[in-house]
Amino acid sequence: MDYVYGPGRNHLFVPGPVNIPEQVLRAMNRNNEDYRSPAIPAMTKVLLEDVKKIFKSTTGTPFLIPTTGTGAWESALTNTLSPGDRIVSFLIGQFSLLWIDQQQRLNFNVDVVESEWGRGADLDILESKLASDTAHTIKAICIVHNETATGVTNNLATVRKILDAYQHPALLLVDGVSSICALDFRMDEWGVDVALTGSQKALSLPTGLGIVLASAKALEASKTAKSVRVFFDWNDYLKFYKLGTYWPYTPSIQLLYGLRAALDLIFEEGLDNVISRHNRLGTATRLAVEAWGLKNCTQKEEWYSDTVTAVVVPAYIDSSEIVKRAWKRYNLSLGLGLNKVAGKVFRIGHLGHLNELQLLGCLAGVEMILKDVGYPVKLGSGVAAASAYLQNNIPLIPSRI
Amino acid sequence: MDYVYGPGRNHLFVPGPVNIPEQVLRAMNRNNEDYRSPAIPAMTKVLLEDVKKIFKSTTGTPFLIPTTGTGAWESALTNTLSPGDRIVSFLIGQFSLLWIDQQQRLNFNVDVVESEWGRGADLDILESKLASDTAHTIKAICIVHNETATGVTNNLATVRKILDAYQHPALLLVDGVSSICALDFRMDEWGVDVALTGSQKALSLPTGLGIVLASAKALEASKTAKSVRVFFDWNDYLKFYKLGTYWPYTPSIQLLYGLRAALDLIFEEGLDNVISRHNRLGTATRLAVEAWGLKNCTQKEEWYSDTVTAVVVPAYIDSSEIVKRAWKRYNLSLGLGLNKVAGKVFRIGHLGHLNELQLLGCLAGVEMILKDVGYPVKLGSGVAAASAYLQNNIPLIPSRI
Amino acid sequence: MDYVYGPGRNHLFVPGPVNIPEQVLRAMNRNNEDYRSPAIPAMTKVLLEDVKKIFKSTTGTPFLIPTTGTGAWESALTNTLSPGDRIVSFLIGQFSLLWIDQQQRLNFNVDVVESEWGRGADLDILESKLASDTAHTIKAICIVHNETATGVTNNLATVRKILDAYQHPALLLVDGVSSICALDFRMDEWGVDVALTGSQKALSLPTGLGIVLASAKALEASKTAKSVRVFFDWNDYLKFYKLGTYWPYTPSIQLLYGLRAALDLIFEEGLDNVISRHNRLGTATRLAVEAWGLKNCTQKEEWYSDTVTAVVVPAYIDSSEIVKRAWKRYNLSLGLGLNKVAGKVFRIGHLGHLNELQLLGCLAGVEMILKDVGYPVKLGSGVAAASAYLQNNIPLIPSRI
C-alpha cells in the first residue's frame, strides 16, 4: 500500500485535499456508533449552529451532506431552481467551467459570462444583464468565490452591490469551496443565498462532507423549485431537523467528530486570525513568485487569491514536468495546470492547516525544481523575499505568549 | 465530546453502521494525499478489480461513489431508467419503502408490490405481472436483497428464474446494503444488473462510500437513460476510467485505504467463510430468540436473515424502551423498530466485523434488559441455546491452527 | 504482521495488559514533541498531582518511570533500602515469588513468609515476627496487594494495624500492580510507604510507565539508602521537580497524553464507581465459576480478588489446553496457570476498561471451551448465575440518565 513511500513527510501543497491536523486525525480515529442514539443528535445540533460561523452567518440553515463539492453544487442548484430557469454564470477557470457544465446538464438556461483565464468574473457584464432584465427572468447568479484553477478571487461584495442597485431578486449562489474558512466570507452581509464548501479544503478534513448554507430566501425558493432531487433534497433534512434526529440517512460518525475538532481549532485560533494567516501565506507566495521572475496567472492584484497561486512558467517549460519532479524527487505535491492552462501553470495551494515554515520549505523546493527543469532561478531568492515579509508580519502564537 | 461516556466498550449491534476492525482504523489514520499523484490511480485500479469479488462478479463495472446507500440507490435508478419508466418494486419494510419513495420522487411509474412486514417479496405477483407484460412495459424490477427493518432476505435466484422463464428483459436492480459481503450474493449467476451496498455495513468501514456494480446490460441502458443526473452520472466515472485517473471529483483518501484494508481482511478470512460466519451468528441469534419464547418478526424460515434479526416483543412492552435501556444501562446499541413495527420489534444487527463471543455478550445483555422491562425471561436461556449450537459449529481460526 | 488475524474483536481477558479505551488510543495517536518546551512540564505538573488520587493519597510523592512493574519494584527497593537490610516478604504466588527473587538478587536479607498458593499472606507470622523484633532489625515489609497468579487479595489494613500495634518502624512496600485503580487502595490511610503499579494494568494504557508513590518516610529513607541505583534513583527526579522541568531523561510523550486521558476517564466515572464496577465483575465471575461446579484457586472469600480469578480445573484437564483453545477457536485470551499452578488453573482477568457484557461474552466462551476439553459443563449456567446477579446490580450510566 505504501509502495510509493518517500523518506520524511509528504509536502502537500495541492489546493485540496489539504493537510489534516493531528487533532482532527485523533478525533476521527474511532469506531462507528449508532447514529440514532441520543449522543449523535445532541452533537449534530451544536455542530449545525457552529458551522454557520465560518460563513459569518447567523441566519442561514446549514446542511452537512455526505458528498463532495460537486454534490454540494448540485444540492445548491436543484433545491432552489427549476429546469429551464435562467442563470447567469461566470466562467473563469476549470472549476467554474465544471459547475456550468453541471448547470447545463441539469437543464437550466445558463447565460455564461466568460473571462480570460486569469481574470475575475466580468461584473460589468453582470451589471448590464441585470439592468436589462427588468422582467426578472434571471433566477440566479452563480459565481465561484475563488477559482481554484487560476487562483482568482471574485469580489462578492460588489456582486451584492450590483444586485441591490438594480433591486434584482435573483438568488446569489456561491461556490466557496476554496475560500470558506480561509478567505473572508460574509454570507449574511453579502446577501449570499446559497454558499457551499467541501470538508477537504480549508476545514482540513478528509473528503466527504459537502457543507451548504441556505438563506431564508433560498429555503423559500426550495418550496417551489421543481428540479428533481432526492438524495440532495433539503426537505428531507428539514424534516429530520424538526424531529430532532437530524439525519435522513446514515452520516459518517468519524467526519462529525472530525468537524467538531476542526471547528474547535478554528475557533481557538480565531476565524479572523485564520483569515490573516492565509493572507500572509498568499502574500509570501506571491512575493516569491515575483522574486523568481515568474508571472502570477492572476492578472490583477484585486483578484489575487490567498488560498492558491497559479504560477505561469516560460513557454519552453512544461509545467506538468514541474509537478512530476516535485513528487518524484522532493516528496512535494503541487497542483497541475488544468484544461486551458495545462502545461502552462503549476499551482501552489496554501490553505488549511498550514504555517509559514511549511510554506517556506515548499518555496525552497519549488526553487530547486525550477532549476531542475532549466529555469534560471536564483536559489534562495523566493524564500528571501517571502521571509523578509513574513519576519515582519508573523504574530506570536497567542497560546504561547 | 465524549459526554456520554460509559465504562468499557460500546456493544454495537445496530444493523449498521457496524464495528470497524482495528486494521481498518489503522489504515484510515492518515493525512490527505494528492489524488492526482500516480499512487491513488494505481491503488484505485486494483480496488475496482477487487471490489467486484464481494459481489461474486467478474463482469460488472464498479463505481465507488462518495455517498451513502440512499445515494447509491439514486445512482442505480437514474443511470438506467428514464422518467415515466414502469418499475415493479417490492415493499416489505422501511428500507424498501424509502427506496420506493425515492423511485416515485424520481418520477418513475412505480408498480408497488406490498407484503405484510415480516414477509418476503411476493414473487407470485411478480410472476403474474411478468406473465402479462408481453409488451415489456416493465423496465426494471427493484428489490432489496435483505430488508434491514424486518430481517427478511429475499430469494434473488428465484427472481432471476422467473425473469428467465418469461424471457423478460427488465433490468434487475438490487439493494444489497445489508447483504453484500455477509450473505451469499451472486451478481453474475443471478443476472443482477445493478447491485449496491454502503461502506458502513458488512464491509465494516465508516459511512461514505456507495458501492455500485453495473452489468453490461445496465451500462448499455445508461447510454439512453434520460433521468437527469450529474453527481451520480456513471459516464463521468467511465470517462476518467479511460483516462486512467479514475476520479471525476475528489475521493476520500482515507476511505480508499480503509476499503483496501477491509477487502484484505475479507479475502484473508475467505468470502465464503465470512458468509458462513454470518450464518452462524444469525442461527445463534434465532435460537436465542426462540429460547426466550419470543417471535422472530420474519414469518418464515426461508426469509430468515443472517445479518439482522427483528425480535417481536409482547404487546405490553414498548420495544423502544428496550433499546433505550440497552444504551443507558448496558452500553449496548440495539436497533429500533421502524415505522409499522415501531414499538413492536427491536433489532439485533449481527453483521460485519463480529465474532461469536461478541454476539453472546449481546444476547446476555438482551436477556437482562428483557427482565428489566418485565418480560419473564429465564436468564441464560438464550445464551445456552446459542452456545449449544455454536460450540458444535465454530471452526478453528485458520491462521492459528 | 496480522498473520494471526481472527474475525471480530479479540476478547482480551488476561490480567494485563488490558483493553485500552478508544479515548486513550486517540490521545496517544500523535507525533513526538520536544519535552523541554513549556507544554510538557506544565502537563507533567498536573499529572503528578492527579495520579496521586488513584492511590487515595494527598501526601505521597509520585514518580512516573519509563519502565515496567519489575522496574517499579526495583525503584521501590533500591531507593529505600541498603544491601543486607532485613525484609519480611510474603510468597503467595508467582509474582510475589519474582519480587522476592529480585529482593534476594539485590542483596537484601529476605525473610520469606510462604503461604500455600491460593491463600493470602500469613499475617499471624508477620505479627510474631514483629513482636519478637524489638531491635527493629526488620527494615521493610514487602507485600503484593493482589497476587495476579492466584487471584488473591491481601488485607493491607490489617498489615498496618499489626505494624501499629507493635509501633514497628518498618517501611511498608506494596506491589499494587494488579490492584491500584481497580481495588480500593488507601495509601495514606494504610500508611503505605511505597506503592506502585504499571500502566498496562487497571489504568488501561500500553506498557511503559512504572508508577511509584513514596511516602514522606520513604523519601526520608532514600536519603540514606545505600543500594546502588542511577536509572531508578528518585533523587534525579526530585532534582528536576525542583527545576520545574520534571524529567531527568526523555519521557514518552504518547504515554503522558495517554495517562492524561486515562485519568480523565477514571475521574469522570468516579474512582469509587470504578472500584464498584470491578467488584461487580469479580462477583459475577465467581458466581459463574461456582455454577460450573469448578473451584476458585483462592481458598477463602476474604482473599477473593476483584481483578483476576484463577479457576481450578479437574485433574484430568490440562488448563493450558483451555488457554490455547480459547485463542485458537474463540479469539479469546485467557491467562495461563504459572509455575506451581501451571496446568492446574486458568485465569480470567477482569480489570481495567471493561464492562459487564464484555465479561458475559467471555464467560459464555469459557463454557464452550470447557465443553470442548471434556468438562461436563451445562452451557449457559455460568452466564445465568452471573446475569442474575448483574441484572440486580448494574447501575445506570450516569452520563446517559
Next chain:
Amino acid sequence: MDYVYGPGRNHLFVPGPVNIPEQVLRAMNRNNEDYRSPAIPAMTKVLLEDVKKIFKSTTGTPFLIPTTGTGAWESALTNTLSPGDRIVSFLIGQFSLLWIDQQQRLNFNVDVVESEWGRGADLDILESKLASDTAHTIKAICIVHNETATGVTNNLATVRKILDAYQHPALLLVDGVSSICALDFRMDEWGVDVALTGSQKALSLPTGLGIVLASAKALEASKTAKSVRVFFDWNDYLKFYKLGTYWPYTPSIQLLYGLRAALDLIFEEGLDNVISRHNRLGTATRLAVEAWGLKNCTQKEEWYSDTVTAVVVPAYIDSSEIVKRAWKRYNLSLGLGLNKVAGKVFRIGHLGHLNELQLLGCLAGVEMILKDVGYPVKLGSGVAAASAYLQNNIPLIPSRI
C-alpha cells in the same frame, strides 16, 4: 491538553525525540494483546534478528529493553563490569558527562579523558593509556559515537585500531543513541562490544525502547560481572530467549509493532540510503550555518555530525532566546545549549524521519529568528547555500521513478 496549540504542523528539530512516520503511528494505533500468545514471540523472534541490521552486525545479541537511553547505558555497564573496574571514558559534552556520572555512581573507577566541548574524544590519550596499561587494568572503553550536545562524531574505527594495535582486551562500550540508524555504524567491523540506542532517536519511534546489542565477548563478560542488576539483567532475557517466549516481563505491544514498521521503512529506503540522506541533511545545515556567518560548535570537520548541528551564536545573543522565539512565533522546536554551552549554542537536530524540504523550512525559520534577536543575517542566505548543494545531490525517490 492542546492549550499550546499553534496553527499548522510543529517543526520538530530537536535532536530527539524526532518525527514519527505516519506508518509507525498507524502500526502503533492498536489495543493491547496477550504477549504470551503465539503471535508476540513469533514477531519478537524476527524483530531481534532484524534489529541487528541497523547496527551492521550479524553476530551480536540484541536486547529490547522497556527503558530509555539512560537505562540502556546502565544495562551496558552493569552486565559487563564489576564495581571498582577501571573504565576509560571520554567527556566531550553533556551526554558523555551524564554517562560518566552514571559510571561513577555505579562505582566504577572512571578514568575521565576530557576534551574541550566542541572537540572529539582525545584518542592520543587513549593510545597512551593503553600503551602504559600492560597489566590490562582497563576493563572497558566508554565512548559516545555522537555527542548530541555539541554535534561531535567520534571516530570509532580509530578507537578499534588503537585497541588492536595494543592488543588490548578492554571492552568497547558505545553510546550510539544519536548515531545508530543515521550514521554509519559498524558493530562487527569495529569490534564494538556493547552498542545501544533509544527508540525515539533515528528509529523515529516514541520513547520507550532501549535497544542494546552485545558482542559474544560482552555476553561472556556478563557471566562474571558482579554489578548488581535485576531489571537490566541480560540473563533474564537470555533465559526467555531459550524458552522461546522472549519476554521476562511485559513488553509494550505498541512499540513492538512500531519497531516492526520503523525497520520496514528503513529497509525499504535502504540503510545506506538512510545514512546518505543524513549526510545530505548535515551537509546542507552546515552550509547554511556558514552562509549565516556563524560558527559550528564542532571545531573540526572530522568530527562534524550528520544528525545534529550545534550553532554558536555571538556573545551578545542568548541562544536560549532563539529557542524560545522559535517555539513562540514559528512553531519550531530547536535544541537548547546544555550546561557549558548553555546560552552559547542552539542545536538543529536533523535525524530520523526527515527530508530536505522539511529541513529547508527549518533553516528559513532560523534565519528569521536570527533577525528577530538582532543578528544581521541576510534572509535566504542559508537556504540558498543549502539548496545549491541539495539540488545537485538529492536522488530521485526510488519507488517513484
